[in-house]
Amino acid sequence: MFFLEETHREELDYNDDAIRKEFENTVKMTDEGICVRWPWKPFGKEQLGDNREVAYRRLVNMVQSKKSAEKLKSMRKILDDQLERRCIEEISLEEIENSRQPVYYMPIQLVRNENSETSKDRIVYDGSSKKKGTKSLNECLAQGPVSIPKVHGIILKARTSNLVLTADVEKAFHTLTLHEDDRNTTLFMFLRDINKPPTNENIIIYRFRKVPFGIISSPYLLSESIKFSQRDSVKMKNLRNALKTRCT
Secondary structure, eight states: OHHHHHHHHHHHTSOHHHHHHHHHHHOEEETTEEEEOOOBOTTHHHHBOOOHHHHHHHHHHHHTSTTHHHHHHHHHHHHHHHHHTTSEEEOOHHHHHHOOSOOOBOOEEEEEOTTOSSOSEEEEEOTTOOOTTSBOHHHHBOOOOOOOOOHHHHHHHHTTOSOOOOOOHHHHHTTSEEOGGGGGGSEEEEESSTTSOOOGGGEEEEEESBOOTTOTTHHHHHHHHHHHHHTTOHHHHHHHHHHHHHHO
């Protein structure tokens, strides 16, 4: 049993050292900040299904659901904000078909949290969706070694301090630029006009320019990027040590 569990673990995180080395070799500092690439599993690009059919079907189901007008209006507002912040960009079907890069469409849906102090409505991008017989984006990417403190440790440490900081995690991911060659794996569909049905003429395709929240590799890329940005900064090193003391 022990051997089987360890073997399964190695399949999921096939080589943490290789993943870290790949990050070191591909991460870049650009005018927009830190640019990263997905940590693909061996043969992940070749095994990835495009998932377009599933994503379109789920969009149609959402449009036909109850209270769809309210949902679509809220989603349009969120997407307009993401466009303005250059988190996402429009791309044509012709550009996608002419690309030699891997393609994956993420189904989307609106999630509402009345208790949220930041954003009550969020769009969830499903990187685990797949058609039968194919693999999803989350199955083709490595999770990566993530050194995130456990929640109960953070809570206990927070109780010993007079000051606690909170942040919007989704927007933290959006500070990282996704490399051009990986962006077509973050495609999703929406309506040009939310008052019209989801016909081919009324479908608009977007893709992420920034690292999206909800993809299996995103926490790892954020964690490594924070370390990358802190290397040559004395102030950031002091902050990192303080956070480590408080949260671990």
